[in-house]
Amino acid sequence: NAGVTQTPKFRVLKTGQSMTLLCAQDMNHEYMYWYRQDPGMGLRLIHYSVGEGTTAKGEVPDGYNVSRLKKQNFLLGLESAAPSQTSVYFCASSHRDRRNNEQFFGPGTRLTVL
């Protein structure tokens, strides 16, 4: 049982390049989330999904797109990377019907945009 995995773990991009971050979970969770973590600001929600084929914007969605074609996968795309997107990105998932909806987090992806 791998839990939540993220690919890649590290990446360096040049301004204007594009990339996709992959999140996968093997817990059959309905809900999935993408957060970014910047120094002194905690985690902020970028996009989330409540089920296969559905996505919604979070607190800081600009510059990102997402897709959830399969229940177990949630992809985060950067079409034209900017230095302001330098951050640590966390994916998380949770079960819909559990009382506390505890979120399980992936190990994070450290992205640097030059």
Added chain:
Amino acid sequence: AQKITQTQPGMFVQEKEAVTLDCTYDTSDPSYGLFWYKQPSSGEMIFLIYQGSYDQQNATEGRYSLNFQKARKSANLVISASQLGDSAMYFCAMREVWTSNTGKLIFGQGTTLQVKP
């Protein structure tokens, strides 16, 4: 307006002593949940404890307890008998159930705890 406030950017505690990490929240949702996560220097997010807004008793998980004061809108984390491995960043987070039943969390800015030997 910030919904989750952690006013202590950094804290020190002596090994084996207890420490309280503060968290206040703001919501008009009558049903909500409060979480604490630990983030060690290795970067992963570790779930510690959960408190539901309708729970009558304060949550406890081993050395962790949550001092939930609903009227004051505070959900402080208490760590008893601190260990060196408790040195980490700690995040308080809230889930609003009626406002947004999607499980999404709102995080505070975090508190860095350092345990001294």
